[in-house]
Amino acid sequence: MTTSAPLPPMPPGHWLWGHLLERVNNPLGLFLNTRNRLGDVVRYRMGPIFVEQLTHPDHVKHVLADASARYTKGTVFDKTRPLVGNGLLTAEGDFWKRQRRLSQPAFHKERLAALAEMMTRTAAETLQAWEPTVDAGQPLPVFQEMMRLTLTVVVRALFSTDVSEQTREVGEAFTTALSVTNERIISPLPYLPWLYRLPTRNNRAFRQAADTLDRIVNGIISQRRAAGAAANTEDLLGMLMVACDADTGDAFDDLQLRDEVMTLLLAGHETTATALAWTFHLLEQNPDVEATLHAEVDAALGGRVPTMEDLPKLRYVCCVFEEAMRLYPPIWAIPRVAQEDDVVDGYRIPKGDMVILVPYVTHRHPDFWPEPERFDPTRFLPENGKDRPRWAYLPFGGGQRQCIGSNFAMMEAQLILAMVVQRFRLRGVPGVSVEPEPHVSLRPRGPMPMRVERRQR
DSSP states (O other), rough: OOOGGOOOOOOBBTTTTTTTHHHHHHHHHHHHHHHHHHHHHHEEEEEEEEEEEEOHHHHHHHIIIGGGGGEEEEEEHHTTTTHHSSSSSTTTTHHHHHHHHHHHGGGGGGGGGGGHHHHHHHHHHHHHHHHHHHHTTTEEEEEHOOOOHHHHHHHHHHHTTTGGGGHHHHHHHHHHHHHHHHHHHHSSSSOHHHHHHOOOHHHHHHHHHHHHHHHHHHHHHHHHHOOOGGGOOOHHHHHHOOOTTTTOOOOOOOOHHHHHHHHHHHHHHHHHHHHHHHHHHHHHHHHHHHHHHOOOOOOOHHSSSSGGGGGGGHHHHHHHHHHHHHHHHHHOEEEEEEOOOOTTTTTEEOOOOEEEEOOOHHHTOTTSSSSSSSSGOOHHHHHHHSSSSSGGOBBBOOOOGGGGTTTHHHHHHHHHHHHHHEEEEEEEEETTOOEESSSSSESSSSSSEEEEEEEEO
């Protein structure tokens, strides 16, 4: 019987708030230090809510794969519904399976290959725009620049050139809506939809931004329908519009297309931008790694723009990005809710408790990552990772709900990283510290200003 198993150990906490204030003020320190003291299964009390933290790869696999039917996403994800509706991020059960089945073909590697040239063209535009800043010797807000670049990439991937003149409007509206959504998610308040209808400044800004996005996205969908769904199947929206389940004949209606577009905008830019920003920070701190990276890029590309066909020759570029995501996983915590009693590693997980998987901690597990705080891309060379458990590393989640856009993100990141280091060195600004800010993604606190120097080859 699961009820006979003991509850996991719990660190001391406040008599009223439990561990809530620590969770709000320093979640990374709380989760990492508690695992180091108490082990891989730990219980917290966040006010009236009990939370189990699971950090061993076997436990991650249990929740995301073996016993995934016992766990749902819970109300944390409901806070994103005003923005993304019932898209792949928030949908559950059979409806989610249908959406995933319809969306999957658009993200096959062979379909993504057509987007590589767009990615490098967009990156080249960004790098060219950096030149005046380099000449003036001014620091560049690298995190903001990566956010702008990756958002432009995902907008172009979704809509092709149809909204080139509206990209800025989409970007500004989505940035505003995402900022408010982030604040809602990290708030300790439960999901109460009526709160979002109050005329507060944040709610008004969100509504205005969401209305702008709805107007643009729904307008594009209507135009495509009028022209025939197959009028442009080169971009992701076109692929989704013609998607059809071979067994049932199901297809996306306009409302669901809108929700999937918003989901892809959300998932398709901030996480990649965050990981790239941390990559440049880590390279600046590790000149030996940077030198090895430069040598590989120079030898493989000889100064030309990379293509998708070059990626197998840029093995170290991939390793650098993967190691950056190990230390600073964009999705640093994955919540679930237990729908029935369960037992993990001999400890009881009561029905209704929140379960939190913490890639930030799992990626530092000393049993699987020697010297876990050291930045060492060679960990990801094939010969060095063959004995590592699959579930010790999960920057894109895992199981049937693993991020559908992981191939898109990896291709984009490798191409952008190769192009930046081919042309520039990024250096920290004296006196400016870089600290993680664990919002929905593990972003750097502030714009991450860095000096940009041209490489001398």
